[in-house]
Amino acid sequence: MGGSAVVAQTTVDTLGELLGLGSLSAIEDFLLSFVVAAGIVVFILTLVAVSGIWGKRKITAAFTDRIAVNRIGPFGLLIIVADAVRLLSKELIVPEGVDRPAYDIGPFVMVASALLGFAVIPMGSGVQLADPEVGLVYVFAVASIASVGLVMAGYSSNNKYSFLGGLRAVAQNLAYEIPLVLTAASVVLFTGTLQMSGIVEAQATPLVEVGGLGINSWFAFVNPFAFLLFMAANLAEVGRNPFDIPEAPTEIVAGWQTEYSSVYFVLCYLSEFIHIFLGGAIITTLFLGGPASPIAGVSVIPGIGWFVIKMLAIYLFTQWMRSAIPRVRIDQLIEIGWKGMLVLSFANLVLTAVIVGLIA
Numbered sequence: 001m002g003g004s005a006v007v008a009q010t011t012v013d014t015l016g017e018l019l020g021l022g023s024l025s026a027i028e029d030f031l032l033s034f035v036v037a038a039g040i041v042v043f044i045l046t047l048v049a050v051s052g053i054w055g056k057r058k059i060t061a062a063f064t065d066r067i068a069v070n071r072i073g074p075f076g077l078l079i080i081v082a083d084a085v086r087l088l089s090k091e092l093i094v095p096e097g098v099d100r101p102a103y104d105i106g107p108f109v110m111v112a113s114a115l116l117g118f119a120v121i122p123m124g125s126g127v128q129l130a131d132p133e134v135g136l137v138y139v140f141a142v143a144s145i146a147s148v149g150l151v152m153a154g155y156s157s158n159n160k161y162s163f164l165g166g167l168r169a170v171a172q173n174l175a176y177e178i179p180l181v182l183t184a185a186s187v188v189l190f191t192g193t194l195q196m197s198g199i200v201e202a203q204a205t206p207l208v209e210v211g212g213l214g215i216n217s218w219f220a221f222v223n224p225f226a227f228l229l230f231m232a233a234n235l236a237e238v239g240r241n242p243f244d245i246p247e248a249p250t251e252i253v254a255g256w257q258t259e260y261s262s263v264y265f266v267l268c269y270l271s272e273f274i275h276i277f278l279g280g281a282i283i284t285t286l287f288l289g290g291p292a293s294p295i296a297g298v299s300v301i302p303g304i305g306w307f308v309i310k311m312l313a314i315y316l317f318t319q320w321m322r323s324a325i326p327r328v329r330i331d332q333l334i335e336i337g338w339k340g341m342l343v344l345s346f347a348n349l350v351l352t353a354v355i356v357g358l359i360a
Contacts, residue, residue, distance in 0.1 A: 010126075010130060010131055011036045011126055011127055011128055033129065033130075036129050037119070037129055040118055040119075040123075040127070040129060041118075044118055044274065044277065045270075047277065047308070047311075048274055048277060049084075050077075050080065051277075051312070051315055052269070052270075052273035053079060053080045053083050053084075054076065054077055054080055055315075055319075056319060057076075057079070058076075059316065059320075059323070060322070060323050063319075063323035063324065064323060084266075087262065087263070087265060087266050088262065088263055088266060090262040091261070092261060092263060095158060095159070095259050096158075097158040098156055098157055098158045099155070099156035099158070100156075102152040102155065102156035103152075103156040103157060103259075104264075106152035106156065107149065107153065107260065107268050107271065108149075108267065109145060109148055109152065110149035110150065110267070110268065110271035111271045112145075113142050113145035114143065114146065114271055114274035114277075114278050116142040116145075117139045117142050117143045117278045118281065119138075120135040120138055120139055120196050121196060121281045121282075121285060122196050122197050122285065122290050122291065123281075123290075123303070123304050123308075124291020124292075124302065124303020124304040124305075124306060124307045125291065125302045125303045128197070131195060131197050133193070133194060133195050134194050135196035135197075136184060136188065136194045136195075136196060136199070136286075139278075139282060140177075140180070140181055140184070143237075143275070143278060143282075144173070144177060146271065146275060147169065147170060147173045149271070150165075150166055150169040150173075150246065150256050151169070151170060153166065153257065153268070154167070154169065154255070157256070157258065157260075158259075159258055159259050161252040161253045161254075162255065162256050162257070162258045162259055164255070165247060165248075165252055165255025165256035165257070165258070166246070166256045168245045168248075168252075168255065168330055169239075169245075169246035169255075169256060171330070171333075171334060172236055172239075172243065172246060172333060172334075173237070175236070175333070175334055175336075175338055175342075176233045176236035176243075176337050177237065178345070179233045179337070179342055179345035180233045180234065180237060182345035182348070183226050183230045183233065183345050183348060183349075184282075184286060186223065186226050186348050186349050186352040187199060187219050187223075187226065187286050187287070189349075189353055189356050190202065190219065190222065190223070190356060196285055196290075199285060199286060199290075200285060200289065200290035200291070200292065202217075203216055203217055203289040203290070203292065204216060204217075204289070204292055204296070205217050205296070206296040207221055213295050213298065214296035215294060215296065216289050216292055216293075216295070216296050218287060218288050218289045218294075219286060219287045220287040220288055223348075223352065225348055226287075226352070227283075229341065229344055229345055229348060230283060230286070231283065231314075231317070232341065233341055233345075234282075234283060235318065235321055236333070237275075237279060238272070238275050238276045238279050238318065239272065240276070240318045240319075240321050241321045241322045241323075241324075241325045241327055242321070242325045242326060242327050242328045242333075243327075243333055244322070245327070245328075245330050245333050276318055277311055277315065279314070280310070280313075280314035280318075281311055283314055284311055284314070290303075290307060291303030291304060291306050291307040292306065293306055
């Protein structure tokens with residue numbers, strides 16, 4: 001534990017050194033940052049396209065004992081292209097009476113808020129766009145902007161189902177973002193830093209040694225209660241069962257996205273899965289050692305490989321919940337959040353503070 005900032009080299013710095021630029025000027029720094037940001041966005045969008053369009057069908061089919069897509073291309077992988085062409089070629093239907101600026105901007109706000117969060121995530125193998133000292137605060141701040149997009153989409157659609165979905169989204173995010181932040185604060189108490197690379201580095205020391213091999217001190221092992229709390233609250237944050245209340249197809253059609261079609265529906269769908277992967281990236285960074293392997297000093301695959309495996313594991317967990325757990329009612333969701341998760345997250349924070357105070 002410690003409060004000093006970690007001096008980490010970002011991808012921009014690495015590229016500058018490889019190109020022999022030395023100290024980067026403002027223009028060079030901007031151009032290299034743009035290139036790195038574009039690369040990270042393409043990587044995330046590719047991961048989301050494979051997992052959200054093809055992987056989701058395969059996972060759900062496996063859990064429900066059905067046959068998923070297997071006709072279009074090898075293993076059905078070309079369903080990604082087919083779905084993209086099908087949705088983007090549909091007519092964009094805008095209902096009468098919508099608040100057009102908010103209706104148009106809402107989906108873009110949700111996508112942008114999710115993508116911006118990846119800017120400070122250390123993915124391993126030198127892939128990190130920026131590493132500010134307040135990285136954890138930043139990622140929670142930009143991720144919460146999605147709530148604004150949900151409200152804009154729900155309110156501007158001139159549809160009662162959309163409006164109800166927007167209200168539910170606000171109530172849900174308020175009830176579960178506070179436990180998320182409080183649980184993350186317990187990790188900060190252990191590490192003494194808000195810097196994402198510092199949090200990863202704090203988990204790189206061996207927790208126990210077995211047969212000469214050390215198991216890294218991931219906070220999922222150090223504080224499993226906080227890990228479980230964060231996983232549960234993250235399900236509500238990304239709108240997965242049993243907390244998919246803002247959409248709830250059996251109750252309010254498609255909730256806040258009822259009136260969206262064509263490219264706007266693609267953006268809504270895309271934002272949902274990018275947020276799932278952003279949640280997985282945050283959990284990986286806070287509790288699963290980031291890009292580090294489980295065994296201290298031993299890594300058979302590159303760091304970014306470990307990072308993607310952990311993110312995909314968390315994505316698999318969210319899809320498992322979607323297939324296996326029924327939806328709760330909105331009143332039950334609020335009660336679980338305010339009377340259950342909030343109390344437990346405060347208890348975890350106090351207990352962590354006591355433990356850190358005793359061992360400091």
